[in-house]
Amino acid sequence: MTDHITLRVARYRPEKESEVTFQEYELPCPKDWVVLDGLNHIKDRIDGTLSYRWSCRMGICGSCGMLVNGEPKLTCATFLADYAPGPIQVEPLRNFPVIRDLIVELGDFMSSLTRVKPWIIRQVEKPVSEGEYRQTPEELDDYKQFSMCINCMLCYSACPIYGLDPHFIGPAAIALAQRYNLDSRDEGAAQRMEVLSEHDGIWGCTFVGECTKVCPKHVDPAAAIQRYKLQAALDWVKGFVMPRAAQ
Amino acid sequence: MSQQAAYTPYHPRWHRTRVSTWWWLGRWSYFLFILRELTSLAVLWFVVWLILLVRASIGGRPAYQQFLEWAGSPILLALNVLCFALVCLHVVTWFNLAPQAMVVRVAGRRVPGWCIAASNYAALAGVTAVVLGLLLMRE
Numbered sequence: 001m002t003d004h005i006t007l008r009v010a011r012y013r014p015e016k017e018s019e020v021t022f023q024e025y026e027l028p029c030p031k032d033w034v035v036l037d038g039l040n041h042i043k044d045r046i047d048g049t050l051s052y053r054w055s056c057r058m059g060i061c062g063s064c065g066m067l068v069n070g071e072p073k074l075t076c077a078t079f080l081a082d083y084a085p086g087p088i089q090v091e092p093l094r095n096f097p098v099i100r101d102l103i104v105e106l107g108d109f110m111s112s113l114t115r116v117k118p119w120i121i122r123q124v125e126k127p128v129s130e131g132e133y134r135q136t137p138e139e140l141d142d143y144k145q146f147s148m149c150i151n152c153m154l155c156y157s158a159c160p161i162y163g164l165d166p167h168f169i170g171p172a173a174i175a176l177a178q179r180y181n182l183d184s185r186d187e188g189a190a191q192r193m194e195v196l197s198e199h200d201g202i203w204g205c206t207f208v209g210e211c212t213k214v215c216p217k218h219v220d221p222a223a224a225i226q227r228y229k230l231q232a233a234l235d236w237v238k239g240f241v242m243p244r245a246a247q
Numbered sequence: 248m249s250q251q252a253a254y255t256p257y258h259p260r261w262h263r264t265r266v267s268t269w270w271w272l273g274r275w276s277y278f279l280f281i282l283r284e285l286t287s288l289a290v291l292w293f294v295v296w297l298i299l300l301v302r303a304s305i306g307g308r309p310a311y312q313q314f315l316e317w318a319g320s321p322i323l324l325a326l327n328v329l330c331f332a333l334v335c336l337h338v339v340t341w342f343n344l345a346p347q348a349m350v351v352r353v354a355g356r357r358v359p360g361w362c363i364a365a366s367n368y369a370a371l372a373g374v375t376a377v378v379l380g381l382l383l384m385r386e
Contacts, residue, residue, distance in 0.1 A: 014259055095266075
């Protein structure tokens with residue numbers, strides 16, 4: 001077991017550089033250290049100018065997503081020892097503009113997210129006096145998988161389609177739209193379909209499937225998108241065969 | 248933005264990496280994805296082949312004989328073997344992906360993904376057996 005490991009970290013300091021450079025740091029490598037611990041060690045003990053996002057350290061907040069040896073990973077769940085003897089290359093998430101060092105700009109995703117209306121939509125709200133909207137365990141199971149998304153952006157980083165076309169709404173936003181469509185309390189599927197049936201929506205996805213492979217929460221965004229496509233195709237066929245019933 | 252603004256603390260200059268034309272060669276999974284998409288051309292070729300075969304059959308014995316001679320040429324044989332291999336890849340990759348796209352419930356319970364893939368393979372085996380049976384019966 002090696003007691004030290006080299007972290008090769010991407011640096012981008014816009015006030016003095018126009019390109020990304022790499023800087024190497026020699027770190028201790030205890031078996032319980034994750035890549036984020038390594039970055040915190042650099043920040044606290046070696047080089048305070050290194051910039052990156054993190055918050056919870058336990059795979060909940062989705063802030064610390066980065067490329068570790070080219071793979072999109074949550075750095076709080078990626079152990080240094082698994083990459084021994086190193087070196088380990090740490091870069092900002094692919095497919096996003098880099099603001100500084102390991103920090104990427106997420107504005108595109110934020111606007112896509114609001115476009116798909118990831119909240120419960122009701123045609124008519126029930127009065128509070130009538131109580132809550134109840135669900136059976138089976139109804140919960142329908143959407144629970146898709147509700148586990150922590151917006152860590154690993155799926156966007158793994159998706160070559162998003163890299164080629166930044167207008168593509170993308171895996172996480174579509175999975176979250178599907179999460180609400182499958183919720184028995186929701187009545188907003190038609191509103192979301194207006195957005196998602198556009199060119200930049202579900203039909204932009206070519207089912208590469210990498211989003212599902214890198215998802216740390218096993219959300220399976222690729223499945224959400226394909227099921228959406230299947231539903232959209234079935235709706236179209238129903239409308240074509242039985243136009244009156246579809247209305 | 249056609250021109251990048253100069254950096255100031257309140258006007259950051261983002262770094263954008265352009266996606267290479269050869270992005271699909273960087274990872275095995277991306278390469279397999281492109282290969283899977285390209286297999287559609289092999290499917291298209293067999294559709295064209297079938298149309299040509301039907302046209303030759305309608306054209307009578309001389310036309311059919313001419314088609315068989317053309318089909319037996321080494322170039323076409325090699326092309327058909329290659330296309331068959333690509334179509335096999337097409338079938339396997341899409342059948343294996345089918346469970347992700349389909350949620351089938353029987354008696355309120357969700358059917359496991361392997362059952363959906365297996366039913367696709369079983370249907371393929373069934374259709375292949377019927378076609379083989381018809382061919383062998385005629386001989």
